[in-house]
Amino acid sequence: MTNVMEAENVKLNYGKYEALHGITLAFPDRKLTALIGPSGCGKSTFLRCLNRMNDDIDNIKIRGRITLEGKNIYDHHLDLVALRKRVGMVFQQPTPFPFSVYDNVAYGLRVAGVRDKDLIDQRVEESLKQAAIWEETKDNLQRNAMAFSGGQQQRICIARALAIRPEVVLLDEPTSALDPISSAEIEETLTGLKQKYTFIMVTHNLQQASRVADQVAFLMDGNLIEVGTTEEMFMAPKKEITSNYLNGRFG
Numbered sequence: 001m002t003n004v005m006e007a008e009n010v011k012l013n014y015g016k017y018e019a020l021h022g023i024t025l026a027f028p029d030r031k032l033t034a035l036i037g038p039s040g041c042g043k044s045t046f047l048r049c050l051n052r053m054n055d056d057i058d059n060i061k062i063r064g065r066i067t068l069e070g071k072n073i074y075d076h077h078l079d080l081v082a083l084r085k086r087v088g089m090v091f092q093q094p095t096p097f098p099f100s101v102y103d104n105v106a107y108g109l110r111v112a113g114v115r116d117k118d119l120i121d122q123r124v125e126e127s128l129k130q131a132a133i134w135e136e137t138k139d140n141l142q143r144n145a146m147a148f149s150g151g152q153q154q155r156i157c158i159a160r161a162l163a164i165r166p167e168v169v170l171l172d173e174p175t176s177a178l179d180p181i182s183s184a185e186i187e188e189t190l191t192g193l194k195q196k197y198t199f200i201m202v203t204h205n206l207q208q209a210s211r212v213a214d215q216v217a218f219l220m221d222g223n224l225i226e227v228g229t230t231e232e233m234f235m236a237p238k239k240e241i242t243s244n245y246l247n248g249r250f251g
């Protein structure tokens with residue numbers, strides 16, 4: 001199995017505080033990896049390293065190496081806009097822009113300089129279909145995206161992330177702000193898309209990880225404690241501390 005991204009001994013400091021102590025973790029192609037662990041263990045911090053979303057924070061220092069298809073994403077020559085086209089992101093709160101569904105999904109393509117209206121139309125439709133929100137939006141593409149429900153907005157945001165055809169999609173607790181039905185719809189959407197994209201998802205919801213992930217990584221206090229296939233992690237974790245966490249004894 002090939003790995004699309006690899007993190008090697010990633011350490012991160014917020015000023016003097018070391019939040020990640022040397023994380024080594026590989027992300028297999030077209031699989032969903034769930035990052036789990038107690039609050040404050042560094043899941044989001046680590047996720048944000050993977051498309052350099054931490055770069056703008058003052059006093060941050062990142063060491064180690066993160067590669068995308070073998071190339072170091074922290075290389076000085078790297079074009080950040082190009083990186084973010086290849087590694088997209090979906091946030092915890094649905095964050096549609098305050099304009100139409102169509103313009104939301106077309107946004108990334110237009111920023112990338114695509115002007116061909118037919119190509120944009122086609123990509124908007126394809127992406128909304130992939131994110132399983134086409135049926136609910138196809139007659140309302142000019143409606144403001146903010147006028148849809150939270151769950152629909154999140155699927156519009158997934159469509160927006162997919163429109164530029166990233167290789168990797170980072171998801172930071174994408175369902176924690178949603179009701180159970182919308183969460184289930186997002187899970188179904190992700191499961192259906194796994195053949196096409198590599199997903200890396202932070203989640204607090206262990207059941208969700210067990211339902212949608214292929215690989216699960218357990219972090220605690222800025223360390224990677226254990227990583228394995230979802231089955232290995234939930235059925236036969238190697239470390240007692242992992243087992244205690246999965247059984248709800250702490251966290």
Ligand SMILES: Nc1ncnc2c1ncn2[C@@H]1O[C@H](COP(=O)(O)OP(=O)(O)OP(=O)(O)O)[C@@H](O)[C@H]1O
Nearest residue numbers: 014019037038039040041042043044045046057204
């Ligand atoms: N911008 C920041 N400046 C300073 N410290 C930060 C910053 N962001 C996070 N931290 C600290 O780094 C540690 C890891 O935080 P992070 O948000 O990555 O954890 P998490 O596992 O995603 O937590 P949660 O599950 O609660 O979202 C925490 O101690 C947090 O307080």
